Amino acid sequence: MQVRHDEVVGDRDRDVEGRARNARPRDALGRPLPHGAVGEERAPEGVVRAPAVALAEAQALLDAGRPFHAHEVLEDAWKSAPEAERELWRGLAQLAVGLTHAARGNGRGARTLLERGAGNIAGYAAAPPHGVDVDGLGAWARSLAAAPGSGADPAAVAPRLTGSAVHDRGTPRR
Numbered sequence: 001m002q003v004r005h006d007e008v009v010g011d012r013d014r015d016v017e018g019r020a021r022n023a024r025p026r027d028a029l030g031r032p033l034p035h036g037a038v039g040e041e042r043a044p045e046g047v048v049r050a051p052a053v054a055l056a057e058a059q060a061l062l063d064a065g066r067p068f069h070a071h072e073v074l075e076d077a078w079k080s081a082p083e084a085e086r087e088l089w090r091g092l093a094q095l096a097v098g099l100t101h102a103a104r105g106n107g108r109g110a111r112t113l114l115e116r117g118a119g120n121i122a123g124y125a126a127a128p129p130h131g132v133d134v135d136g137l138g139a140w141a142r143s144l145a146a147a148p149g150s151g152a153d154p155a156a157v158a159p160r161l162t163g164s165a166v167h168d169r170g171t172p173r174r
Contacts, residue, residue, distance in 0.1 A: 029103055029154070030068025043072045048080045051130040054089075055161050062096065065155035067103065071096035085129055091120030092132070092161065095141055102144055103154040110148035114141040131162040 024032040025039025033039045049057065054077040061070035071093050078089035094117030101109035118141035125134040140159040144152075 026068070028066050028068075029100055030071075031104070040066065040069065043069050043076075045072060045076065047073075047076050049073070049077060051077065051081075051085075055130060055132070058092070058096065059161050062099070062158035062161070063155060065103075065153065065158070067096045067099040067154045067158070071100065087120045088124050088129060088132065091117045091122075092137075093117075094120060095137060095159070098141065098148075099144070099154050099158065102148040102152055102157075105151035107148045111145045114145040114148065117141055118145075133160060133162055136160065 024035055025037050026032055026042060028040050043057070043061070054073055058070040058073045058077075061067070061073065074089060074093035074096055078086060078093050081089045094113045098110050098113035098117055101107075101113060118138045121132070121134050122138060124132065125138070128134045137159055144157060
């Protein structure tokens with residue numbers, strides 16, 4: 001519902017403070033579904049997590065093919081991060097959204113977000129906070145941005161956020 005001076009003026013979902021929120025269920029790639037449909041469980045918004053917890057939750061969501069939901073976790077980390085790390089978390093959230101667009105087949109949106117995200121994390125390459133694989137993520141983003149509109153399986157091309165860009169099975173992650 002839209003509220004203006006305590007008056008209902010529309011049917012948009014709002015939180016208790018009047019900010020627009022979309023309460024519609026969403027699919028695994030974050031696309032809104034009709035009201036009443038069964039959607040994917042959403043990551044709770046506005047949660048302050050320790051960096052290691054945020055990275056682990058986001059990685060689990062990426063590995064499960066849910067990059068939109070990983071972006072929500074990373075966005076919360078961005079909003080609660082100390083000033084010196086905000087661009088890192090913003091960039092990580094943008095990379096997750098870029099993967100979301102690639103999986104949806106939106107090449108232009110994927111390319112834009114992947115390039116922007118890679119640019120935002122690049123400044124942390126000399127001393128990456130929290131074990132974030134800045135160099136590996138940058139290479140992954142550039143590779144995916146070069147051919148983003150394939151509608152790729154997001155779980156198959158999900159990057160490793162920390163450690164090495166090499167997946168546990170020894171095959172390079174894109």
